[in-house]
Amino acid sequence: MSPSWSRRHFLKSAALLPLASQASAAPAIVTGKPSTGLRIEEVKMAFEDFNYRVPYKFGGTAVDRVTLLNVTARVSNAAGKSVTGFGSMPMGNVWSFPSSTMSYDTTLNAMRTLAKRIEKITGGFQDTAHPIEINFLLEPEYLKAAAEVSRELALPTPIPKLCTQVTASAFDAALHDAFGKLLGLNCYQTYSTELIGHDLSRYLNADFKGESLASYVTPTPRDWVWLFHSVGGLDAVTPGELKDRLHDGLPETLGEWIQRDGLQRIKIKLQGENLEWDIARTVAIDRVARETRPDVEWKYCCDFNEHCPNVDYLLEYLRKVKEQAPQGFESILYLEQPTKRDLKADRQNLMHEAAKLRPVVIDESLTDLDNLLLAREMGYTGACLKACKGQSHALLMAAAGKKYDMFLCVQDLTCPGASLIQSAGIASHVPGLSTIESNAREYVPSANAAWTAKFPGLFDTRDGKLATKQLTGPGLGAVP
Known part of the structure; x- marks a missing residue:
């Protein structure tokens, strides 16, 4: 079973689900490369709020607070070893979702709502794969969830792709952290073609054929x-x-x-x-x-x-x-x-x-x-x-x-x-x-x-x- 087939199969299957159930559906993606990556057992997230010491003005807006999205991911490998990875990222709504018509709280709430959808989508990934492969397969589902949240919250401007990436980044970080821990390696020692399962052309273009x-x-x-x-x-x-x-x-x-x-x-x-x-x-x-x-x-x-x-x-x-x-x-x-x-x-x-x-x-x-x-x-x-x-x-x-x-x-x-x-x-x-x-x-x-x-x-x-x-x-x- 090829990875490209499995992605098409998942997207086709997801399209058959009722709209209301897609947000909590577990993605049954099968990549066909079960021996080279991690298997997600559980994903949990939490928010943490801090006030700024002084406001930071950029892009015409002054920011005086931050909400961190903290994610833990418990994963395992084929040998049964289990570890927990951690990722954290500011929910930079002013930068990633600027708006002249929506308040700070409105755009932040959209990101918080989207994060809960991404938690379910990521936690429901059922195959064994490298974090880069997982992100590649799941980003279309994250973007689809962003569109759903935008409609459900009746946002005058839909959540943009940049904002979706920011919201998903802590989940991706937790998986990279966990995969390195599974192997006892720093994550920068886990980016070989053998461990990822594909060369760069899968994720970029034909210019990268055969490259690691x-x-x-x-x-x-x-x-x-x-x-x-x-x-x-x-x-x-x-x-x-x-x-x-x-x-x-x-x-x-x-x-x-x-x-x-x-x-x-x-x-x-x-x-x-x-x-x-x-x-x-x-x-x-x-x-x-x-x-x-x-x-x-x-x-x-x-x-x-x-x-x-x-x-x-x-x-x-x-x-x-x-x-x-x-x-x-x-x-x-x-x-x-x-x-x-x-x-x-x-x-x-x-x-x-x-x-x-x-x-x-x-x-x-x-x-x-x-x-x-x-x-x-x-x-x-x-x-x-x-x-x-x-x-x-x-x-x-x-x-x-x-x-x-x-x-x-x-x-x-x-x-x-x-x-x-x-x-x-x-x-x-x-x-x-x-x-x-x-x-x-x-x-x-x-x-x-x-x-x-x-x-x-x-x-x-x-x-x-x-x-x-x-x-x-x-x-x-x-x-x-």
């Missing part, structure tokens, strides 16, 4: 990765911008963060709707950075969160920054998602001219290989990898990005705890990629409290780097 995912990741992490410190739209760059001090023992201005953490990399959150503000903000950040640490070779990421009206805005921004702060312009390492995430509806905003100046990477747009290839056609030269889109997705897009010679980076969803460990793992295992954000230490340090002492130099840094050499434990490495 293992050839695109390293089995051991690099010792450290650069930390990109985020400066949100409300963050104080200078002391004069502070209205009131928190006096909570943490830095409160950019200069204070630079001094305490030995920063050398900065992510600049920009508006994309106010050119003069964006230029002035960039110039001010560059000035403070150089005054605070004049000996540093600074690098910046400029993130517009898709709010630039067109590519001309981006080109004018670059021209003005170069004019007003030549060193600051030279320090721009890459530009992140300047215009709308729906590339098919925004085909006129080609990035070829901007990409001649600096790499232009897609972030919100990157939900699958088709969008990656479309972005390349439109002049994008890089791609952002995110744990919140799923471990399986991030690794497959890393392989595609490397194959097509694209600039790659890892970005955050203000990931605390286990989700930061997963994100840091990606950053430290993809060759040529050595940067990552770590926003939770700024905005929601309370969510890191239980993890900081266990992973020295990862959650609390003083040299501008995150220590990743220690992430060698079984599974995703969250066990020190």
Whole structure:
């Protein structure tokens, strides 16, 4: 029985079920490769809420709280060994499901409802397979569940694919963690064709025929990765911008963060709707950075969160920054998602001219290989990898990005705890990629409290780097 037949058979069978019963139906998928993977015995999820220390403004919206989705998956193998894997991810509804008509609570409730459906779908998977294969087979069912939830909740805008991927990512992470634990290996040592059961062409395209995912990741992490410190739209760059001090023992201005953490990399959150503000903000950040640490070779990421009206805005921004702060312009390492995430509806905003100046990477747009290839056609030269889109997705897009010679980076969803460990793992295992954000230490340090002492130099840094050499434990490495 071939895997492609089994997927068609499952989809056909599911289509025959009454709509009301599909949400709780257990997917009886048979892949025909029972000896190479895990078998899911039980999946459980829980939510955990934290308030932000200070609001984080990006994409025109200020976020002041986070709900974590924590997933445990008990799995077994053919020999009868049983282990439990763990995955965690912020429910980033403001980023993955932005809306001008629905409230924060409405979009978050949609994600929470969808998570319960995904819990049933994942827990009902009855075959033995590798986590990448499981995610490949189940993502269509996750998307179908998202459409059902959208209808049942009468949402004015359906749950988008990106949001579905974010909701499913903790489940995918738990399975990768569990599979590594079954084998007593770090998960980055489990991506061979023999263990997955297929080459990359099954999950990407014919360009990857005969290729193994293992050839695109390293089995051991690099010792450290650069930390990109985020400066949100409300963050104080200078002391004069502070209205009131928190006096909570943490830095409160950019200069204070630079001094305490030995920063050398900065992510600049920009508006994309106010050119003069964006230029002035960039110039001010560059000035403070150089005054605070004049000996540093600074690098910046400029993130517009898709709010630039067109590519001309981006080109004018670059021209003005170069004019007003030549060193600051030279320090721009890459530009992140300047215009709308729906590339098919925004085909006129080609990035070829901007990409001649600096790499232009897609972030919100990157939900699958088709969008990656479309972005390349439109002049994008890089791609952002995110744990919140799923471990399986991030690794497959890393392989595609490397194959097509694209600039790659890892970005955050203000990931605390286990989700930061997963994100840091990606950053430290993809060759040529050595940067990552770590926003939770700024905005929601309370969510890191239980993890900081266990992973020295990862959650609390003083040299501008995150220590990743220690992430060698079984599974995703969250066990020190």
